[in-house]
Amino acid sequence: MSASTPKPRRYLELTPEERAVYDQLDPQRIPRHVAIIMDGNGRWAGKRRLQRFLGHSQGAETVQYVVETASRIDLPWLTLYAFSLENRLRRPPEEVGFLMKLLHLYLVKNVKRMNDNNVRIAYIGRTHELPPDVQETMRWAADATAKNTGTTLTLALNYGARAEIVDAFRAQLEQQLAAGRTPQEIIATLKQESAEENLGHHLYTAHMPDPDLVVRTSGEFRISNFLLWQIAYAEIFVTDRMWPDFTGLNLLEAIEDYQRRERRYGGLGTPAAEAAPAAGAAPSAEAAPPAEPATILASR
Numbered sequence: 620m621s622a623s624t625p626k627p628r629r630y631l632e633l634t635p636e637e638r639a640v641y642d643q644l645d646p647q648r649i650p651r652h653v654a655i656i657m658d659g660n661g662r663w664a665g666k667r668r669l670q671r672f673l674g675h676s677q678g679a680e681t682v683q684y685v686v687e688t689a690s691r692i693d694l695p696w697l698t699l700y701a702f703s704l705e706n707r708l709r710r711p712p713e714e715v716g717f718l719m720k721l722l723h724l725y726l727v728k729n730v731k732r733m734n735d736n737n738v739r740i741a742y743i744g745r746t747h748e749l750p751p752d753v754q755e756t757m758r759w760a761a762d763a764t765a766k767n768t769g770t771t772l773t774l775a776l777n778y779g780a781r782a783e784i785v786d787a788f789r790a791q792l793e794q795q796l797a798a799g800r801t802p803q804e805i806i807a808t809l810k811q812e813s814a815e816e817n818l819g820h821h822l823y824t825a826h827m828p829d830p831d832l833v834v835r836t837s838g839e840f841r842i843s844n845f846l847l848w849q850i851a852y853a854e855i856f857v858t859d860r861m862w863p864d865f866t867g868l869n870l871l872e873a874i875e876d877y878q879r880r881e882r883r884y885g886g887l888g889t890p891a892a893e894a895a896p897a898a899g900a901a902p903s904a905e906a907a908p909p910a911e912p913a914t915i916l917a918s919r
């Protein structure tokens with residue numbers, strides 16, 4: 620980092636280890652949105668011969684540390700996969716009940732810290748299917764932090780990406796039918812170039828930029844129905860650490876790794892990243908006129 624680049628206002632609140640990693644980062648290329656699949660609470664507990672529940676409790680502590688580091692580096696958007704639709708449907712009711720209580724306690728305990736860190740809390744998912752008392756606490760926490768202007772912490776709760784796409788499509792259809800569009804007109808809008816963008820306006824995440832970086836803990840190389848639409852071009856970072864062992868320092872390390880990636884969005888890389896031709900070699904293909912595919916095949 621050059622001496623003239625201003626540091627985040629709360630740089631000195633980072634730990635010395637975090638500052639050492641932050642100093643290696645390009646502050647112009649901090650991701651706008653990091654999304655995390657928090658996995659491994661159960662295994663973390665199992666390795667310590669503890670009950671799974673204790674892994675989740677420790678995982679909730681980790682959430683707060685990671686959120687606070689994110690806020691200290693001015694990360695605009697942090698989205699955490701806290702509870703999937705599949706978790707609700709496929710885990711034993713006692714575990715689901717525990718996770719709901721933990722969420723309630725987490726919010727009650729941490730709203731003050733969120734305000735101290737200028738963090739705004741929001742949610743995505745079919746949250747209307749969660750227990751009414753939990754929904755009430757969620758609304759309270761969102762309202763109590765709504766005026767904050769730093770990091771937006773979005774908790775994905777009762778969330779599934781396929782369900783989100785279905786919900787978006789339904790909302791879009793309802794809107795078009797309410798506007799008096801005929802089925803033929805609706806189909807015509809789906810053929811327009813703006814069709815993807817238009818559907819994006821109906822996703823739960825319509826107000827956010829797409830994630831630049833997805834982090835998954837516990838070493839699994841899976842996306843598990845998380846933000847499938849939005850992560851089309853995200854970089855993915857997988858760490859073997861179990862979520863309760865993940866720290867703010869690890870978040871910064873993931874960002875450091877992200878900054879070493881070259882993002883292409885389906886295009887070509889920057890010329891510097893292409894292999895440099897050897898001295899005296901023919902000019903690069905970029906300088907030459909494009910060859911006909913038939914010519915290339917015939918020369919083999």
Ligand code: FPP
Nearest residue numbers: 657658659660661662675678679701722725
């Ligand atoms: C995966 O661990 C994690 C979850 C199912 C839920 C994530 C919940 C937390 C981090 C704690 C609560 C969060 C908040 C915001 C209060 P797992 O149980 O699938 O672990 P395993 O794969 O090792 O069994």
